[in-house]
Amino acid sequence: MKKTIFFGALAVAGLAAGIVSAGTLDDVKARGKLNCGVSTGVPGFAQPDANGVWQGFDIAVCRAVAAAVLNDSDAIEFVPTTGKTRFTSLASGEIDMLARNTTWTMSRDVDLKFEFIGVNYYDGQGFMVKASTGITSAKSPDIDGVTVCIQTGTTTELNLADHFRSIGMSYEPLPVESGAEAVTQYMAGACDMFTTDRSALAARRANMETPEDHVLLPEIISKEPLGPLVRHGDNDWADVVRWTLNALITAEELGVTSANIEEMAKGTNNPEMNRLLGSEGNLGEMLNLDADWAKRAISVAGNYGEIFEANIGSGTIIGLARGVNAMWTDGGLIYSPPFR
Amino acid sequence: MSTSISSERETFRLSMLLNDKRYRSYTFQAFALFVLICVVAYLGKNLVENLAAAGLNISYGFLGEASGYDINQRLIEYSSQSSHLRAAFVGILNTLLVAFLGCITATILGITAGILRLSNNWIVAKLMSIYVEIFRNVPVLIWILIINSIFLAVLPQPRAFKGENPEASMLWDMFAFTGRGIYAPKPLFLEGSVVVVGTFILSILAIFALRRYARHKLYSEGRLINTLWPSLALFVIPTVLIFYALGSPIGLEYPELKGFNFKGGIYARGGLISLWFALSIYTGAFIAEVVRAGILSVNEGQTEAAAALGLRPNFVMNLVVLPQALRVIVPPLISFYLNITKNSSLALAVGYMDITGTLGGITLNQTGRAIEAILLLMLFYLIISLGISAIMNIYNRSIMLKER
Numbered sequence A: 001m002k003k004t005i006f007f008g009a010l011a012v013a014g015l016a017a018g019i020v021s022a023g024t025l026d027d028v029k030a031r032g033k034l035n036c037g038v039s040t041g042v043p044g045f046a047q048p049d050a051n052g053v054w055q056g057f058d059i060a061v062c063r064a065v066a067a068a069v070l071n072d073s074d075a076i077e078f079v080p081t082t083g084k085t086r087f088t089s090l091a092s093g094e095i096d097m098l099a100r101n102t103t104w105t106m107s108r109d110v111d112l113k114f115e116f117i118g119v120n121y122y123d124g125q126g127f128m129v130k131a132s133t134g135i136t137s138a139k140s141p142d143i144d145g146v147t148v149c150i151q152t153g154t155t156t157e158l159n160l161a162d163h164f165r166s167i168g169m170s171y172e173p174l175p176v177e178s179g180a181e182a183v184t185q186y187m188a189g190a191c192d193m194f195t196t197d198r199s200a201l202a203a204r205r206a207n208m209e210t211p212e213d214h215v216l217l218p219e220i221i222s223k224e225p226l227g228p229l230v231r232h233g234d235n236d237w238a239d240v241v242r243w244t245l246n247a248l249i250t251a252e253e254l255g256v257t258s259a260n261i262e263e264m265a266k267g268t269n270n271p272e273m274n275r276l277l278g279s280e281g282n283l284g285e286m287l288n289l290d291a292d293w294a295k296r297a298i299s300v301a302g303n304y305g306e307i308f309e310a311n312i313g314s315g316t317i318i319g320l321a322r323g324v325n326a327m328w329t330d331g332g333l334i335y336s337p338p339f340r
Numbered sequence B: 001m002s003t004s005i006s007s008e009r010e011t012f013r014l015s016m017l018l019n020d021k022r023y024r025s026y027t028f029q030a031f032a033l034f035v036l037i038c039v040v041a042y043l044g045k046n047l048v049e050n051l052a053a054a055g056l057n058i059s060y061g062f063l064g065e066a067s068g069y070d071i072n073q074r075l076i077e078y079s080s081q082s083s084h085l086r087a088a089f090v091g092i093l094n095t096l097l098v099a100f101l102g103c104i105t106a107t108i109l110g111i112t113a114g115i116l117r118l119s120n121n122w123i124v125a126k127l128m129s130i131y132v133e134i135f136r137n138v139p140v141l142i143w144i145l146i147i148n149s150i151f152l153a154v155l156p157q158p159r160a161f162k163g164e165n166p167e168a169s170m171l172w173d174m175f176a177f178t179g180r181g182i183y184a185p186k187p188l189f190l191e192g193s194v195v196v197v198g199t200f201i202l203s204i205l206a207i208f209a210l211r212r213y214a215r216h217k218l219y220s221e222g223r224l225i226n227t228l229w230p231s232l233a234l235f236v237i238p239t240v241l242i243f244y245a246l247g248s249p250i251g252l253e254y255p256e257l258k259g260f261n262f263k264g265g266i267y268a269r270g271g272l273i274s275l276w277f278a279l280s281i282y283t284g285a286f287i288a289e290v291v292r293a294g295i296l297s298v299n300e301g302q303t304e305a306a307a308a309l310g311l312r313p314n315f316v317m318n319l320v321v322l323p324q325a326l327r328v329i330v331p332p333l334i335s336f337y338l339n340i341t342k343n344s345s346l347a348l349a350v351g352y353m354d355i356t357g358t359l360g361g362i363t364l365n366q367t368g369r370a371i372e373a374i375l376l377l378m379l380f381y382l383i384i385s386l387g388i389s390a391i392m393n394i395y396n397r398s399i400m401l402k403e404r
Helices: A001-016 A026-029 A057-070 A086-091 A106-108 A155-169 A179-188 A198-206 A235-254 A261-265 A271-276 A293-303 A306-310 B002-006 B021-053 B084-117 B123-135 B140-154 B193-221 B227-246 B270-297 B299-307 B313-350 B355-367 B371-398
Strands: A034-040 A076-081 A098-104 A114-115 A121-123 A123-130 A146-151 A171-176 A193-195 A213-215 A224-231 B176-178 B180-183 B186-189 B250-253 B257-259 B261-262 B266-269
Touching: A026 A034, A026 A057, A026 A235, A034 A057, A034 A086, A057 A076, A057 A098, A057 A293, A057 A306, A076 A086, A086 A098, A086 A114, A086 A224, A086 B140, A086 B371, A098 A121, A106 A114, A106 B176, A121 A198, A123 A155, A123 A235, A123 B084, A146 A155, A146 A179, A155 A171, A155 A193, A155 A271, A155 B355, A171 A179, A171 B355, A179 A193, A179 A198, A179 B140, A193 A198, A198 A213, A224 A235, A235 A293, A261 A271, A261 A293, A271 A293, A293 A306, A293 B250, B084 B123, B084 B270, B084 B313, B084 B355, B084 B371, B123 B270, B140 B270, B140 B313, B180 B270, B270 B313, B299 B313, B313 B355, B313 B371, B355 B371
Parallel strands: A034 A076, A034 A098, A146 A171, A146 A193
Antiparallel strands: A098 A224, A114 A224, A121 A224, A123 A193, A123 A213, B176 B180, B180 B266, B186 B250, B257 B261
C-alpha cells in the first residue's frame, strides 16, 4: 500500500516537473504550435464563439505571440484551465504560456516560480448584488451574514476574507469551481452576492437576461494586475512573450493600427516605429525571431487599444471603459518600455 | 527453511532458480520487486532533479502559516487567521461527517430496498428494481448536481420568509427549509441538563438490558417476551419525567431570520444535504443489490424450515435469513463504505468544503505546494480507508459462521 502512494505521488511529481530545462522558444518552433493556457470561458476575455473559435482579450495575446513566433495566429492549441489547474499546467510544461486573467502577486512570482511578463489589464475585485436587495455598499452594516459566491483557487478568496475581517462582519462563503457556475448559483439564489474581478463581473452582468436587475457595488477591495505569465528560468521565452505584449502597447502609442500597418512597415521617419516594425535595426534578431515579428503580432487584431475596443470596450456588450487601462499618454497605466 | 531443503538431497544450483518449481515463483517475485524498486527510484530521482532544476523544494512549512481564507462549515473553531493545518482539520472533519452520515443512510436505504426487491408484491419489487437501476447506472457526480439543483429550485430562498406577507413560512416556527439549507432548533443545555441526559443514557442502557433478558428467556425457556412497548416506555417516560421535575433544564434556540440568512439553531447547509443524500441513494442502490444477493444465497430450505416451525415472515427474515445473509453482505459492504468516503471528495461541486476542497483545493492553490498537499491528501484517504476496513473486518469476524 505504502509503495502505491509513493508511486502515485512520484508520478504526479514527475508530471509536475516535466520539461523545465529545454528552451521553450525552440520547442514551440519545433512543434509548430503554441500551447496557450486560457480560462474555461469568461465573456470578452476568453470564450469560444459560435464557430468554436476562441475569441477575447486574453486570446488576442496568445494569437499575437503565435503570429510573432510561428507566423500563424491560428497555430495555437488553447488549453482551458481552471483557477485550480492553471499553475500546475504551466509548471509541468503542458502549456507554454498562461493568458488567463491571472493576478500578478509576489508569492506567485517568487514562490511558485513564475515570470509575469507584464500587465494587460489593471483590475480590482468588486461585488455584484441583486438590485432588489437594496444594498448599495459593500461596507454597509446591512451585509452582515451575507452569503457570497466565490471562485475557489483565486486571490479573490483571500481578499474577501480580509475585507470582511476589516469591516468586522460575518459572511458565509460559497465556493464554486468556475465563474460560469458561480453565476448559475447566484442566479438560483444560492448566494446573495458574487465577487470577482470587476472586469469579469461586468462581463457576466452583460451576459445576463436583465442586467439592470443587478448592481456592481462601488467598492474595489483589491489591486488585481492581470497579465500573461510563463515559467521561471527560461528568460529567452519570457522575453519573446513580454516584448510581444509591449509591441501591441507601443503600436497604440505610436498610432500603428491594423489599417495602416502595411503602410508604416515600409519605413517611416519615426525611428522607433521603424525599429518596432523591423525596417530598421535588428531587434527581432535579438529575440531569435525575424525582423517582421512585431509587425505580424500587430497585424493579427491590431494594437492594444484596438484589441481592447473589439473585445471588452464600450462598443461591446461587456462595455468596459478604458479607465486606468488607458495609454499612459492619456493618463492611464498602460505603458511599454522603449523599443531600442 | 532453506536448511531443510538443502539438507534433503541435491545441492543448490543456480539454474534451479528458473527450472525448479520450488524456487521459480521466488525468482519471478524477486525480479518484479527489483523492477518496481527501479521504477520508483527513477521517478524519485526525476522528481528531485526536476524540482531542483526549477528551483523548488519539498517543504511542509506552509502548514503552519495563516491560511487567509474562510470556510463555511466549521465543526471546530476556525478563522482566516488559523493555519493551513487547521483548515485541513476542518476539511477532514467535514469529510468524516458526510461519510459517516452517508454510510448510515446508505445502509438503511440499501437493506430496505434489497429486501423489498425480493418482495412478493409485484409493484413493490418493480419499484425497487427501478430505484436500483436508475441510481446505480448514473454517475454520482450527476446525482449530486441534480439533487442540488432540485434543492435550490424547489425550496424558497431565505428572502422569501421576509416581509409582512411572506411567500414562505417556517414549519411550527421551528424549522426553516430554504434553498441554502435546513435550519432546525438547537438544544441549549442549561443547569441540571446533565441529570436529564444521564437519565436518557441510563434508559437506553436499560433497554439493552431488557432485550438481553428477553433473548436469554427465549433461548433458555423458549418464552417470547414482547420488548417493543416496554422499550418505548423506557425510552420516553423516565427522561420526560425528570425533564419536567427539574423544570425544563434543556431549552431550544430557534432559528431566526436576520438580514440575508437565518441565524441561530442548527444549520445543515444545502451542500451537505445534497452530497449526503446523493451519496446515500447512489451507494444505497449498490448495497440493495448486495443485500439481495446475500438473501438469495441463503438456501431456500432454511426459509421453508423456519416457516414449517411456525415463524412469521418477519421473524423468518430477522432470525433465520438475515444472520446467514450477513456473511455474504458484509465484505462487499466494506468497499461501499470506502466508496462513500472517497466519493465525498466530489463535494466542491456543491460548495461543501471537505478535505479535498480545503487542503487539496484552496490551500494547494494559495501556497502552490501541489506535491506536498496531494501527498498529504493521499495519506489521509489511505488512513481513513484502512481505518474503515479495520473496523468493518472486526465486525465481519463477529458475524462470521462460528464453527463449534
